Amino acid sequence: MSSFAGRMKEYPTVSLDRFDRENLHAQAYFLSHCHKDHMKGLKGPLLKRKLQFSRTVRLYCSFVTKELLLNNPKYAFWEEYIVPLELESPTQISLVDEASGQKEEVVVTLLPAGHCPGSVMFLFEGCRGNVLYTGDFRLAVGDASRMEHLHSGSRVKDIQSIYLDSTFYDPRFYQIPSREVCLRGISELIGNWISQSSHHVVWLNCKAAFGYEYLFTNLGDEFNTQIHVKNLAMFKKMPEILSYVTTDRRTQIHACRHPKDEEFFQGNRLPCGGTAADGTPLRIISIKPSTMWFGERTKRTSVIIKTGGSSYRACFSFHSSYSEIKDFLSYLQPVNIYPSVVPIGRSLQDVTQLLRTMCRKRSDEAAFVYKPLGVLKRSRLQRASDGNTKRSTTTKTQTCTDRVTEGCSVK
Template sequence: MERGLIAVDRWNEESQAYFLTHLHADHTRGLSSDWSRGVLFCSPISAALFPSRFPGFDLSLLQVLEIGRPRSLKLASRSDGQDLSVRVTAIDSCHCPGSVMFLFQGDLGCVLYSGDFRWEPTNEQAWRAKKTLLRVLGGDAVDLLHLDNTFCNPAFDFPPRDVAARQVIDIVNRHPDHEIVIGVDTLGKEDLLVQISQAFNTKVWVWPERLETMHLLGLNGMFTTQTAQTRIRAIPRYSFSAATLVALDSLHPTLGVMPSGLPWSPRPHDYYAAPHRLIHTVHFSAHSCFREIADFVRLLRPAKLAGTVPSSSCYLNPWHFFSHLCQPHSESTSPKHPSKKRKSTVRPRISESRD
């Protein structure tokens, strides 16, 4: 896709339209309260959370994309000035509140930005999102898939989030006399905290800014900032440390729980370090595991794919694993031939069974 037309989660470059997949900090670098480069498209939930994240932001710049409803864009080629017609559709990515994929169709071909996503086979929300994506595609094949390759390695295989949530609840249940400290981000894993609150019929402590987010999401009555009301606390991930837990444990028996796709380590990026005696790691991940990434690529069979996470020892180029699932890119799929749409030769089906 020609640069300068569409920017997804890129805020420091010139573009004719900007798109926000979700409000996690690693996707908003360069975005600030005084940012004013152009129109910013996002989901309804992200728009509702936006003022609390960026106070003073010019909200007239926000354009809300309803989930599953295509929106037409008028762009102009920077190379020759030719008018370009593009449709964009936001698809639920099931990563955190407000997170979406963006599907672009039209004169630029068919391009899907997955953003961060987790589509578990047994998840009702993911099932609906998959059904919406296939409906909007309407038989068009994906020319280019920008893929969340966070856990694109066969070593990463973890359970669905509802299973991991039950594991956390079991840990809490087995330690009735302990204070429980759970490390979470400023957005995400609300479903886990709600399940814990419901399982023990108790409120969960959160810090004041997190409580505001909970209220904006309509989660009222299950969270508190009063430590005396509960033994279960959700603290910012950046505050979650062995030193913090040891200090708390010296006052009252305390146990830490880190819900993450990666094992918690006392030394950053050293995932082979011995676990701490006060910390339980539970594989509760908001990113798809390797098997789910493979299922996603197999569903779409794009002509090309590219990872959104740079390659490293953990994050591998998805082409290495999934090139055999991609369809050859024919001449007619080039943006030089926008009138010719490449139809998928694979007919994905959504089973009515979600077991």
């Protein structure tokens, strides 16, 4: 659950994933994905009013996020203020102080976050350095090294700060089986069950949120079937998923919901009330996708756990594990890391402390030259260590306005 307050130290005039309180004064908004804990204040009347009186304030997000957001009538007023951006295509955005007319330019690139449909990370590049806001993410080991926009040529970009999805940044969550491994386990369980007869059905006990679509499309392909859902409205704008879901109850895989669905299941009923045409009682198993984690030394990791006579939990994670986050951070070696989430059972202090070890060491820092008179000159020596983690070796002279240079964290 994100506790990010909305603003980054380097670019404090933009707000991300928070739209209330001091964020009401932002010059641009960014939404990483459509999960409620990242949308606080997004439908607030104060924000709505501010937009009506502004010429320049916009909300930036991916095309999919735009569609998902506007699909909900409560957010329909955003339509004229949303600017969807293509993935992996750097876009220059002007941050304008409408009172004084002062302008700051920043280049933003959306990177895939692997968390749910439309989810992205935002890379900001401007006068105050390169900053990466991850939103919520699930990246596998090695994914960062394959992201072109985190590199200049063959070198890793010099990242000043990362605002991190630290949900599982705790050694307890060392391993979380990969998406593919989890899917294989779930497929096997479903295959073994539904192949017994047409009266053997499966209920996927998924929460009402975006993120399970990966499961629906893969199971749909594997078993050449559609998944029963309560309604299609939330999938209307996702054509690549729409063909995998149905409101026809005569299917063997269900992900439908009912306010009392757990009770229904106890009574051997599907939440949708679906029955066999010939009256034969259905044989139902439930599978609840849940996050499972394993310590560093655990060798065998089962992704399916039987929790009752006909209920199972199956491993499924929207967030990166400890080892995946570590891989990501040690590849990028940012100067600062700010956690957006406090792992369960930990304090903000604990996670901050743990993250400190992943920040670039002072001894790795090359000389920075700070000129307060509007010119920020930065020179950087090539890191002589591992060839894969060399920083960009540019010597840049960048002109900033006085306002921009003020408070720069570059020393």
